[in-house]
Amino acid sequence: MTTEVQKMIEEKNADLPLIVIKKLEKKLESGKLKKKDLGKVMDRVMDVYEKAKIEPGEGVGVLAAQSIGEPGTQMMMRTKHYAGTAMDVTKGLPRLIEIFDARRTPKTPMMTVHLTKEYNTAEKAEALAHSIKETQIRHIAKSLKLDFLKYRIVIDLNKEELKKRGLTPKVLETIIKEKFEKQASLEKDTLIIKAPKKVASVLQKLRGEVLKTHLSGIKGVTYVVIQKEDRNYMVYTQGTNLPDILNVKGIDPKKTKTNDIKEIERVFGIEAARHMLVEETKDTLKDAGLVVDYRHVSLVSDAMCADGAIKAIGRHGISGSKASVLARASFEETVKHLLKASAYGEVDGLKGVVENIIVGQVIALGTGVPELIMKTEEKKSKK
Template sequence: MKSEHQSLIESYEGKLPLLVLEEIKEALPASVSKEKVKRILDETLASYTAAKINPGECVGLVSAESIGEPGTQMTLNTFHFAGVSEMNVTTGLPRIIEIFDAQKTIKTPMMEVYFKKEANTIEKVKAFAMELKETHFGDFASSFSLNIFEQTLSVEFNMSLLADHKMNTKDLLKALKFKSKGFTAEATTNSIVFTQKGKPEEIKDLYALKEKVRVTRVKGIKGVKQVLPVKRGEEYVVLTSGTNLNEVLMLPEVDTSRTICNDINEVYAVLGIEAARQSIINEVYKVIEAQGLNIDIRHIMLVADIMCVSGVLKGVTRYGVVSEKASVLARASFETPVRHLINAALEGEVDALTSVVENVMINQPVPLGTGLPGLITKLK
């Protein structure tokens, strides 16, 4: 690149975004005259300026309409992939509501776990998937038998299942982190026997032990209920139902840069607000694409921005984004009006009437479009 071109391009910094300038630099042919570079830059600047939103354009409402109108069609045709290959996922309108409301517990939490190159073979991924799945002590047991007279609880195991997980009874006992509070435990090749040391009257403790042991996690990551290794293009990916992003990301085989989770709140907690914003955009867009609708991604970006702009994830509800509105009247016009009005009166809030809803209420021009500019004349 000639230095004169370099300086010419640099002179456009501030007028054009750096990303665009970078793109021009890369696309520029080796031999090009300075005049042509100037023309290219001017043309780019012109179309960039033309693409900018005008002042007074109400982007929020246009976004709301652009998402809302196709949304009405979405209610009716929710597709169900009845048992087909991948796992059952909430889609359609329920999912959109889930995301935009930033609901704490979502219906079908999922993760997509990607792997580093060296770990990406079918055997390794399969084994890893097994490791990932949350498995309880009771899952391996074929039978529990209580002996009241000897005060013992003996557990028989499904040995082939244990072998699949490359475990034996000793590992199980270890994983149980069994604390001998009045009990002793002994592992044989295909069973574990717990013996009560206390008096015979405390036999119900043995029952309690049985119920406690049954649901104790011995293997896998907490919260990962189901795993499904699938092939995505050239590589293998593990889909999970149930999430625990934090712990999965700490595993050495996992590609931390691509592994994601569909629970926005979890993404926010683990990866931060910027990741949450991107996650909202991706998740909503996924639903919209699956429905075959055509919504410009910028509308969704705007909603995601609003949800994340305070640095904390806020849902589009009366507790979230709406409670942030400056105007009392605007808040009161959206759900629970009396509460908002009374609280405003207690605090002596002042409504500056700067937004749309308030001005519609009092029948004044809304400060948007033609209502935005004012004319001032100099008095002579």
């Protein structure tokens, strides 16, 4: 079904983004916009949209870099914490650097867990938060002894802690027996695990393994904080594990997110990662009280995600994989790039900005572009 607006668009041969079209349709439906005025409004919208477009030959990359970089110099080392908790989240310039460097893991991995409507109460949120928090044997051990005579590890259990974390000795026993099989046994409040070999070094190694044995909760989540924002309870976690948290009942999988962008890429794919890049950058800048236009951030994010995997900005990412030898060599590791290029017989087409500056030619930007426009006319005449 074609709407009035769509008809008009076809008539005027307009090129408008979907969001604008939808807005016009809504206005028309609500009656705020009258049908007879649609043509006039349409003309005006097209006019404004045309003006808002970037001119061909504009140096958008440099503009984006400057628009993010300059306010970045004013960023303070001030960090905002989650009120009254021990949670420490990287903010400000360090976080911005982290995002653009596309680190494999962030310095302070963190998840923001949203809850479904049924779970949106104080008690349920707290219960959920507790169940998320990871428990390992080291959390419930009162004391640990290495018995070098019998080659075993003796652990005194902390009953209170066990209860607090919603575990019973029976559950504990089954988990341990599953992992260590017959070597493990539970007697009253003591846990005994025998070493598979009667060698001291094996026992030592076993100690670490035992302490880190996962009992309950989500692997990697070391700390949880519950906060009420507006009317919704939110759970913030220290440590991230997106695949596991998505399986927890009661969380809203559409809203729950992590600040580990590489993990988002792994779990949801590159489009989601690009979106998170934009969001994280925007949030970081907003926290520092800086106003940067969305388009600059989105351009940088697009550049980082353009070939299907997140690439860092810098030597190992975008700058290191430019097409031009001279551009790469002028950035970092000059000799390496030159030697490689010569070994493979690379040809530099002198299409970018940096190459032309090095050689001493007019760059193909701004007033250096017109030549290009002439060529398109040439094509037409050939037809």
